[in-house]
Amino acid sequence: QSVLTQPPSVSGAPGQRVTISCTGSSSNIGSGYDVHWYQQVPGTAPKLLIYGSTNRPSGVPDRFSGSKSGTSASLAITGLQAEDEADYYCQSYDNSLSASDFVLFGGGTKLTVL
Amino acid sequence: QITLKESGPTLVKPTQTLTLTCTFSGFSLSTGGVGVGWIRQPPGKALEWLALIYWNDDKRYSPSLKTRLTITKVTSKNQVVLTMTNLGPVDTSTYFCAHLRHPFDVWSAYDYWGQGTLVTVSS
Numbered sequence: 179q180s181v182l183t184q185p186p187s188v189s190g191a192p193g194q195r196v197t198i199s200c201t202g203s204s205s206n207i208g209s210g211y212d213v214h215w216y217q218q219v220p221g222t223a224p225k226l227l228i229y230g231s232t233n234r235p236s237g238v239p240d241r242f243s244g245s246k247s248g249t250s251a252s253l254a255i256t257g258l259q260a261e262d263e264a265d266y267y268c269q270s271y272d273n274s275l276s277a278s279d280f281v282l283f284g285g286g287t288k289l290t291v292l
Numbered sequence: 293q294i295t296l297k298e299s300g301p302t303l304v305k306p307t308q309t310l311t312l313t314c315t316f317s318g319f320s321l322s323t324g325g326v327g328v329g330w331i332r333q334p335p336g337k338a339l340e341w342l343a344l345i346y347w348n349d350d351k352r353y354s355p356s357l358k359t360r361l362t363i364t365k366v367t368s369k370n371q372v373v374l375t376m377t378n379l380g381p382v383d384t385s386t387y388f389c390a391h392l393r394h395p396f397d398v399w400s401a402y403d404y405w406g407q408g409t410l411v412t413v414s415s
Contacts, residue, residue, distance in 0.1 A: 216339075225405075229393055229400075230401070238353070267339050270399070271399035281329070
């Protein structure tokens with residue numbers, strides 16, 4: 179089954195900018211499917227951060243932004259804050275199996291605020 | 293305001309069948325385009341998409357789990373039910389249900405999530 183690859187961990191100091199990558203393939207991100215991003219504090223449900231690759235739901239600070247190019251996508255967080263420390267997941271869609279398409283999540287990235 | 297809540301057993305024996313119920317409010321599965329999905333997360337691991345059901349009873353499943361999953365809806369009760377057969381220890385996970393943000397689009401994000409329910413598979 180296809181995968182979306184994320185770095186296991188990233189870190190940054192308060193106020194800094196960090197990016198989290200999500201690398202897919204021609205059967206998912208490269209096929210033009212949107213990428214969505216979630217933030218999950220351990221022990222809680224995921225929270226939607228970015229949808230449609232670049233859009234923020236209302237209430238999500240503009241410190242969070244998303245981009246997509248080719249077979250990859252990225253989540254950028256500027257002005258890092260202690261409260262941003264969490265796990266981050268990307269989501270896309272895959273059409274590599276002829277019989278059925280499916281939703282795909284990345285392996286997750288743990289963000290540590292130093 | 294949209295809310296979802298999962299319910300079901302917390303402990304299941306290997307080979308048994310798991311039935312989870314998602315009870316929601318703030319939207320209706322009788323409205324065109326609406327969808328509710330199930331996603332699970334083993335302890336300390338990543339999210340895994342399981343299934344999705346639409347207002348019109350169209351259903352989608354994870355290819356790797358398709359033979360073991362059944363998703364149904366009880367529109368009058370605002371509920372979605374997920375059944376998983378032949379459970380094993382690897383199925384120990386927190387199971388979430390979630391609301392599909394964009395009507396009709398199976399590739400849409402999920403904008404509202406339940407709190408999740410931890411299911412442990414052990415004898």
